[in-house]
Amino acid sequence: MIKLLLLVAALIAGIVVGPMLAGNQGYVLISVANQTLEMSLTTLILLVVVLFGAFFLLETIIKRLLSVSSSTRGWFSGRKARKARHQTSTGLMKAIEGDWKQAEKLVVKAAKHSDAPLLNYLAAAEAAQSQGDTTQRDEYLKLAADIDGQNLAVALTRAKLQFRQQQYEQAVATLQDLKQNNSRNPVLLALLKDCYLKLEDWKPLLALLPHLSKLGVISAEEAAELEVKAECGLMTHITQQNGSEGLMGHWNSLNRKTKQRPELIGCFVKLMSRHNADSEAYTVLRDALKKSSDEGLISLVPALNLSDYHPAIVRLQDLLRFDSSNPSTHSALGQLFMREEKWEEAKQHFERAIELRPNVADYGFLIEVLEKLNDSKAAADLSREALTLALPAKS
Structure with a gap:
């Protein structure tokens, strides 16, 4: 706009001043090296105005051409993005329908121009695993991690897929790496609990249960059930490794509240009896029956082989x-x-x-x-x- 105003001002000046100088046009000599150029002052002014106008016109034409080129690129880019969104949407629908091969093909193809390529690669990883290709699954997870290596969703997806593939040790390793900075994440903690159950890794499960209960990941009833399962499982492992003496030592190390639970007393008595330690088992059972008339415990008395x-x-x-x-x-x-x-x-x-x-x-x-x-x-x-x-x- 400023250039246009300057051009108009120059033209007006030329029109006004031109006639005034018509009778006294002056003289201009330009010498460059061995070349000389002679003209009147009026001619020089008009030439400058014409050159300025030509420059302005050329600039305008170039801008228009660049604008058209940018619009063209934007149109093609928008078209690719729209196509990628459509392919991603179709791919996710195919995944829901169970057509894993087609789902993988579509979401991977759309990843380059997707608004959220991370999600495309995570969906592709699930599709690959569902076809039994864990190597390709890990490749997609690597691509997702390359986009955002700190993304919690990537690591959780990795752990979930490992769990579903029964790769429980690998899933635990993945989750343990996350736990330090995401110790209150309910999805992470619930998945870690499920891994410990599958592995029958009772000690870390027992350590995790109070945290799960405190954060509301599991109910109080579920926490109580899992505690009994884990404690009984741990006693079973100890008995297998160290016999009735090892089990007795472990039992004595438990706190009073735990040793008063009828389910755990029953588990202890049965394990001791299987290892021919009926007298020691009855000693614990007798003390328990002084404080409780639990029918499950009472029914264990005649099952013991006592002298x-x-x-x-x-x-x-x-x-x-x-x-x-x-x-x-x-x-x-x-x-x-x-x-x-x-x-x-x-x-x-x-x-x-x-x-x-x-x-x-x-x-x-x-x-x-x-x-x-x-x-x-x-x-x-x-x-x-x-x-x-x-x-x-x-x-």
Whole structure:
């Protein structure tokens, strides 16, 4: 605009001043090397104005040409971006449909001109793994990492795909690298928990559980279940490696609250019994039954191989003083009296157990006791009754 104004001003000046100088045009001599150029002052002014105008016109033409070129490039670039978006969208739809080969082809082809190439390569990695090509999967993940090596989504996708491919150790390694800077990420922590479960790596799982519960990744009920599973799993591993002595040492190292959980007491007792440490197992079980009348624990008493069942009988009889209607206590007492061949006492407790809670196993024990008492008719009648209980009810 300024140049245009200057040009117009020059033209006006030429028109106004030109006639005034017509009678006194002056003289201009330009000498360069051996060349000379002569002209009037008026001619020089007009020449300068014409050259200036020509320069301005040439500049305008060049700008227009460059503008057209830029618009053309922009049109082609926009077309490629639109095509890439369409290919990405179609590729993701193919992935949802399970057409992994076509999905991989489309998202990779669109990656170069995609608005978010990172997502294209992550989708391609999943498609490659779904076709069983873990090498190509890792190549796509590398391309994604090259775009943004610090991106949490890339690393989490890598860990998820490794987990789905049952590469649990590799997934744990990936997640552990992330955990230092993302210790509160719920997706990371949940996936790490699942890896530990698959690997049966109980110690780190136990260490992780309080953190999971605190952040709300798992509910209190799930945390309690996982704690029992992990503690019991750890006790199993210790027993396999170090026998009943190792298990006893581990049990003594646990805090009081943990040792009071019936599920863990039951796990401990069963493991000790499998390794012929029934007496040590009963010592722990007896102490537990002083504070609890858990039916699961009571049912473990007759499963132990003890040299003397009298202390166990006395303990169970003490329980009946506080709860005479516990069928598990009556059943356990009946089984212990059978071991001591006290058939009448055993009969009374089995009858009471069946009265409180009909149970096929107790029917079987009572039938055996009746046969020992030579009461064949009662045993036969009870067998028919037990058969009715065992058969499914008719609809």
